[in-house]
Amino acid sequence: MLTAVVTRGATGFDVAFVPQADGGAGDMTYEESLDFCEFPFEEAEFADQYEATGYPCEEGPSPILPEAKELLWGGGSFVVFLVLMRFFLYPKLRKGMDARYAKVEDGLEQADAARAAARAEVTEYEAALATVRAEAAERVDAARATLAGERETRLAEVNAEIAAQREAAMAESRAAREAAEADVRSAVTDVTSKVLELAIGRAPAEQVDAAVADVMNSEVRS
Amino acid sequence: MLALEFPPLNEILRWRDLFPTFNKVAMIAVAAALIGSLIFLIAARQDGSKAPKGIRNFAEMLVEFVENQIIMPAMGRSGMGWTPFLLTLFIFIYLCNLPGIVPVLYMPATARMAIPLFLAVVVWLVYVGVGLKHQGLGYFGHMIAPPGVPAALYPLIGPIEILSNLIIRPFSLAVRLFANMLAGHILLVTFSLLTEELVFEGDNIVFRILGVLPFVMLILMTVFEVLVGFLQAYIFTILAAVYIGSSAHPEH
Numbered sequence: 001m002l003t004a005v006v007t008r009g010a011t012g013f014d015v016a017f018v019p020q021a022d023g024g025a026g027d028m029t030y031e032e033s034l035d036f037c038e039f040p041f042e043e044a045e046f047a048d049q050y051e052a053t054g055y056p057c058e059e060g061p062s063p064i065l066p067e068a069k070e071l072l073w074g075g076g077s078f079v080v081f082l083v084l085m086r087f088f089l090y091p092k093l094r095k096g097m098d099a100r101y102a103k104v105e106d107g108l109e110q111a112d113a114a115r116a117a118a119r120a121e122v123t124e125y126e127a128a129l130a131t132v133r134a135e136a137a138e139r140v141d142a143a144r145a146t147l148a149g150e151r152e153t154r155l156a157e158v159n160a161e162i163a164a165q166r167e168a169a170m171a172e173s174r175a176a177r178e179a180a181e182a183d184v185r186s187a188v189t190d191v192t193s194k195v196l197e198l199a200i201g202r203a204p205a206e207q208v209d210a211a212v213a214d215v216m217n218s219e220v221r222s
Numbered sequence: 223m224l225a226l227e228f229p230p231l232n233e234i235l236r237w238r239d240l241f242p243t244f245n246k247v248a249m250i251a252v253a254a255a256l257i258g259s260l261i262f263l264i265a266a267r268q269d270g271s272k273a274p275k276g277i278r279n280f281a282e283m284l285v286e287f288v289e290n291q292i293i294m295p296a297m298g299r300s301g302m303g304w305t306p307f308l309l310t311l312f313i314f315i316y317l318c319n320l321p322g323i324v325p326v327l328y329m330p331a332t333a334r335m336a337i338p339l340f341l342a343v344v345v346w347l348v349y350v351g352v353g354l355k356h357q358g359l360g361y362f363g364h365m366i367a368p369p370g371v372p373a374a375l376y377p378l379i380g381p382i383e384i385l386s387n388l389i390i391r392p393f394s395l396a397v398r399l400f401a402n403m404l405a406g407h408i409l410l411v412t413f414s415l416l417t418e419e420l421v422f423e424g425d426n427i428v429f430r431i432l433g434v435l436p437f438v439m440l441i442l443m444t445v446f447e448v449l450v451g452f453l454q455a456y457i458f459t460i461l462a463a464v465y466i467g468s469s470a471h472p473e474h
């Protein structure tokens with residue numbers, strides 16, 4: 001029977017078809033086992049071992065039990081690495097990290113302080129702005145009140161002036177009318193006297209003139 | 223009849239020593255410690271007062287990840303003093319997990335029991351030590367008679383708590399990490415072997431075409447292993463933080 005036997009070689013896995021008798025060793029020679037096996041038997045024990053195991057190579061270590069040399073090298077490497085890390089490498093790295101974190105934290109604190117200062121300045125500015133706006137509003141109100149007062153005064157003066165002018169105009173008008181009435185009365189009296197004088201041939205009595213004047217006065221006035 | 227015989231499990235976990243006692247797992251562990259130290263050495267040498275960039279940015283991101291995603295949820299602000307330990311734990315485990323998908327290496331160092339076991343014992347020692355420091359012998363007293371539990375339940379809860387705190391916790395920490403990483407490693411080996419056998423060794427065109435399927439699975443599993451590696455490192459570290467936190471503050 002042929003059995004494919006796989007071993008790990010220098011360039012990877014080697015697969016070889018090994019003639020093997022059922023239940024016993026095959027017919028590989030010791031010289032062939034030297035080429036085939038990564039861990040060949042000693043020549044003196046080859047035949048017995050091959051016969052007993054049916055496998056031409058020395059077996060490897062137990063897959064489960066730890067080997068002392070691996071414990072020694074593995075443990076030693078870890079302990080050395082741990083000591084280096086614990087006492088030299090990590091503290092130095094951590095120191096740099098802490099310094100940078102402190103710097104960043106300091107920068108953040110400074111930024112917070114600057115932000116708070118800026119906010120205070122903005123608040124102060126807003127307060128000042130509110131004060132100025134209030135003052136401006138007060139001044140505008142005062143100016144508006146002053147303007148309103150002045151306007152009222154000026155209006156009263158103008159109204160008074162208008163009233164005086166109106167009064168003067170009315171007086172002038174009244175005087176003109178009275179003068180006109182006097183003229184009309186005089187003219188009517190004269191005409192009436194003339195008409196009566198023509199009618200009666202003599203100048204009418206003074207009482208007639210007075211009566212005419214009364215009628216004129218009452219008629220013109222009404 | 224052709225049969226694909228999967229190599230013995232122990233065979234895929236073995237490599238020649240580069241020099242006596244120093245095998246691939248040892249090399250990965252040493253490389254993990256060196257790479258982790260180098261990252262933090264370069265980061266620590268850069269000016270920390272300026273905005274971080276490059277490796278320093280990466281290192282600070284790791285620190286903040288451990289602080290914010292592991293310590294704060296598991297221990298609160300009082301646990302910040304544990305940052306170096308938990309950070310080292312996380313980085314070391316992740317860098318030991320990662321070679322499982324790195325070409326040429328293709329082996330997570332945590333897929334062997336030694337490193338998970340060692341780390342679990344360290345965590346165990348730390349949280350027991352923290353418990354004794356903060357509570358004195360009351361630490362063990364609280365295990366036997368947990369606060370808030372009715373006295374009648376002490377005989378039941380006490381042994382469970384003692385077993386859980388002193389044995390199961392470190393055991394589960396170690397086995398969870400080891401088993402997950404070993405399972406991932408075996409899956410990748412399985413799909414690699416299937417691909418090689420079908421595509422390169424088969425003489426049948428149908429097999430060669432079918433060989434694409436395990437190859438696609440290999441790619442997917444490789445991507446998945448990136449996530450698993452990170453997740454296992456995270457789980458191990460956060461559980462360590464929870465255990466230490468609960469030892470320091472039993473009321474939680």
